[in-house]
Amino acid sequence: MISFSEENYLKAIFHLQRKFPAGVSTNALAEEMSTKASSVTDMVKKLSEKDLVNYKKYQGVKISKKGEKAAVEVVRKHRLWEVFLVEKLNFSWAEVHDVAEQLEHIQSEKLVLELDKFLGFPRKDPHGDPIPDTHGNFQPLEKVLLAEVEPGQQGLCVGVRDSSREFLEYLDKNKIALGKEIEVLEREEFDQSLLIKLEGEELHISNTIANNLFVKTI
Amino acid sequence: MISFSEENYLKAIFHLQRKFPAGVSTNALAEEMSTKASSVTDMVKKLSEKDLVNYKKYQGVKISKKGEKAAVEVVRKHRLWEVFLVEKLNFSWAEVHDVAEQLEHIQSEKLVLELDKFLGFPRKDPHGDPIPDTHGNFQPLEKVLLAEVEPGQQGLCVGVRDSSREFLEYLDKNKIALGKEIEVLEREEFDQSLLIKLEGEELHISNTIANNLFVKTI
DNA sequence: AATTATTTTTAGGCATGGCTAAAAATAAAG
DNA sequence: CTTTATTTTTAGCCATGCCTAAAAATAATT
Numbered sequence: 001m002i003s004f005s006e007e008n009y010l011k012a013i014f015h016l017q018r019k020f021p022a023g024v025s026t027n028a029l030a031e032e033m034s035t036k037a038s039s040v041t042d043m044v045k046k047l048s049e050k051d052l053v054n055y056k057k058y059q060g061v062k063i064s065k066k067g068e069k070a071a072v073e074v075v076r077k078h079r080l081w082e083v084f085l086v087e088k089l090n091f092s093w094a095e096v097h098d099v100a101e102q103l104e105h106i107q108s109e110k111l112v113l114e115l116d117k118f119l120g121f122p123r124k125d126p127h128g129d130p131i132p133d134t135h136g137n138f139q140p141l142e143k144v145l146l147a148e149v150e151p152g153q154q155g156l157c158v159g160v161r162d163s164s165r166e167f168l169e170y171l172d173k174n175k176i177a178l179g180k181e182i183e184v185l186e187r188e189e190f191d192q193s194l195l196i197k198l199e200g201e202e203l204h205i206s207n208t209i210a211n212n213l214f215v216k217t218i
Numbered sequence: 219m220i221s222f223s224e225e226n227y228l229k230a231i232f233h234l235q236r237k238f239p240a241g242v243s244t245n246a247l248a249e250e251m252s253t254k255a256s257s258v259t260d261m262v263k264k265l266s267e268k269d270l271v272n273y274k275k276y277q278g279v280k281i282s283k284k285g286e287k288a289a290v291e292v293v294r295k296h297r298l299w300e301v302f303l304v305e306k307l308n309f310s311w312a313e314v315h316d317v318a319e320q321l322e323h324i325q326s327e328k329l330v331l332e333l334d335k336f337l338g339f340p341r342k343d344p345h346g347d348p349i350p351d352t353h354g355n356f357q358p359l360e361k362v363l364l365a366e367v368e369p370g371q372q373g374l375c376v377g378v379r380d381s382s383r384e385f386l387e388y389l390d391k392n393k394i395a396l397g398k399e400i401e402v403l404e405r406e407e408f409d410q411s412l413l414i415k416l417e418g419e420e421l422h423i424s425n426t427i428a429n430n431l432f433v434k435t436i
Numbered sequence: 437a438a439t440t441a442t443t444t445t446t447a448g449g450c451a452t453g454g455c456t457a458a459a460a461a462t463a464a465a466g
Numbered sequence: 467c468t469t470t471a472t473t474t475t476t477a478g479c480c481a482t483g484c485c486t487a488a489a490a491a492t493a494a495t496t
Contacts, residue, residue, distance in 0.1 A: 005483065026444055039484055041445055046482090058444060058491060089332035099326045108317045114307035223453065244474055257454055259475055264452090276461060276474060 002052070004105050007074050009033065009043050010052060013063050014071035019159070023060025072136040073112075078104035079125035079132075080115050086126040087119065096126065144217060146182065147192065147210035154183045155215025167212060174203060182215060220270070222323050225292050227251065227261050228270060231281050232289035241278030290354040291330075296322035297343035297350075298333050304344040305337065311344055311395060312386035346377030346396055346432060362435060364400065365410065365428035372401045373433030380430040389431075392421060400433060 002010070012032045016024040026044070030037045048055040052067035063071060081103040085091035091099070113134070116122075125131055132138040143158050157180045171177065176198065185202065186195040192207035220228070230250045234242040244262070248255045266273040270285035281289060299321040303309035309317070331352070334340075343349055350356040361376050375398045378385065389395065394416065403420065404413040410425035 003482080027442095035483090036485065037444060038446080038486080042483075085329075088336055089329065091328070091332070095328065099324065099329055102324045102326075103321075106317065106320045108320075110309070110313065111303075111307065111317055114309070118306055221452080245472095253453090254455065255474060256456080256476080260453075 002050075002070055005043065006047060006050075006052070007070065007105055009040075009047060010063065010067050010071040011074050011078075013053060013061060014068060014075070017063060020060070023062050025060045029061070069136060072132050072138075074104050076132040076136070077106070077112055079129060080112065080119065080122070082125045083119050083122045083131070084115060142216065143214040145211055146184070146194070146196075146213040146215050147207055149184045149215060149217060151184050151186050153217055154181060155217045156181055157213065158216045159214040161212040161214065167209075170209065171213075174205075175199065176213070181218075220268075220288055223261065224265060224268075224270070225288065225323055227258075227265060228281065228285050228289040229292050229296075231271060231279060232286060232293070235281060238278070241280050243278045247279070287354060290350050290356075292322050294350040294354070295324070295330055297347060298330065298337060298340070300343045300345070301337050301340045301349070302333060310390055312383055312390050314344060315381060315383065315386075342376075344396060345381060346375075360434060361432035363429055364402070364412070364414075364423075364431040364433050365425055367402045367433060367435060369402050369404050371435055372399060373435045374399055375431065376434045377432040378430055379432065385427075385430060388427070392423075393417065394431070399436075 009029070012029060013024050016028055016032055020028060026037045026040045029044070030040045033040065044053060044055050044061050047053045047067065048061075051064055052070060053061045053063050055061045078100045081100045082096045085096045085099060116134075123131055130138040130140070144155070145161070146155065149155055157176060176182075180198060183197040184194055185197055188194070192210075194205050194207075194210050196203050196205060227247070230247060231242050234246055234250055238246060244255045244258045247262070248258045251258065262271060262273050262279050265271045265285065266279075269282055270288060271279045271281050273279045296318045299318045300314045303314045303317060304311070334352075341349055346361065348356040348358065362373070363379070364373065367373055375394060375396055377396070378389070394400075398416060401415040402412055403415055406412070410428075412423050412425075412428050414421050414423060
């Protein structure tokens with residue numbers, strides 16, 4: 001039996017692992033879960049005892065096969081419910097998240113199977129994220145480095161490659177954040193720097209920056 | 219903020235109140251909740267402090283206006299979800315209960331409104347019980363126990379008194395379902411068992427069964 | 437390499453919702 | 467109208483999941 005809280009932690013670890021493949025730190029997890037590091041340590045110990053994660057003191061946490069299976073199942077449910085809410089119940093994509101956060105914990109194998117069927121086996125949720133199938137298989141988001149986007153194309157900011165404080169501070173300072181829409185206007189061939197449009201404003205960014213920012217082309 | 223547990227207690231008190239209008243006893247509530255009397259006392263105190271019930275020591279508990287509003291809302295959600303599961307997701311009569319028990323606690327006003335609309339504002343759940351409207355109003359069904367129907371009379375199957383998994387599975391097995399027409403042919407006075415006709419077939423059912431099946435006489 | 441800063445863990449507490457066992461109140465029986 | 471039986475409450479304990487404050491380990495600086 002995996003509790004709501006445990007499921008939420010597994011989901012967070014699963015997501016953070018993309019960013020921190022070497023192991024998710026206690027602090028990072030605490031921030032993601034909006035809780036304190038000490039609470040995270042407690043929970044991570046419990047998850048470790050249930051073999052849902054691999055954990056060694058002071059060395060962060062990595063999800064186990066068993067934990068990943070559980071996390072993917074929660075993700076599958078979350079995204080299927082998002083499709084349901086948007087397509088059948090007229091929710092806007094901004095409204096779905098909180099409700100899907102609750103619905104993802106409902107336990108019933110039949111429910112998930114039938115919901116999937118009812119929705120016509122959708123492969124993407126309303127945000128464009130892939131929905132895992134019954135076996136937990138799903139192709140990761142086709143994200144691409146901003147540096148590889150051709151002028152004229154647009155992208156949705158979906159992640160960073162470098163997650164150093166400096167880089168994140170640079171992004172903050174320039175109002176570049178997850179979910180923001182970016183249009184590449186020009187590429188300067190001499191230094192591979194880009195002229196982009198972000199929220200109506202034009203901005204010049206170096207190749208170094210563009211090489212560390214992931215977008216999903218749209 | 220009303221917790222899952224509190225909602226479940228309110229729902230149980232609300233239901234038991236029909237049987238015990240003078241006040242629901244601690245033991246009756248404990249049995250309904252499959253817990254111990256001492257746990258019930260604790261919870262009832264808490265509900266009383268929140269003005270969701272009226273409680274005086276050793277004198278049982280009665281639901282308050284505020285508590286009834288909350289209980290009816292949970293009942294509304296439970297029954298709407300049951301309709302959804304049966305009509306849209308191919309759940310059988312027997313399968314819906316456990317899942318609806320979970321879904322009834324999801325908090326989102328919009329969700330309930332839109333679900334209601336999506337289902338076409340149903341007035342009865344799959345067991346024949348009425349679904350409260352947005353304001354908590356619902357008309358009780360004029361239903362009678364099959365055990366009280368005289369030989370020669372016919373009835374439309376509209377609901378069950380016992381909604382345990384075992385009973386519902388028994389009904390499924392014998393093809394007894396909502397909307398089915400039943401004619402009482404004979405009553406055996408010795409054990410009060412009935413011979414009925416269901417879809418042209420004769421069927422012998424015990425008094426126990428007849429005492430848990432509601433019909434609307436026609 | 438030694439000191440300082442940061443991260444992580446431990447220790448001890450709190451609220452929720454459950455439990456058992458014993459005490460108190462009410463109901464039933466003699 | 468006592469005595470016995472039943473019901474209900476209290477008292478004290480347990481697990482979950484969170485917290486704060488202090489200690490321990492690791493990372494960063496000088």
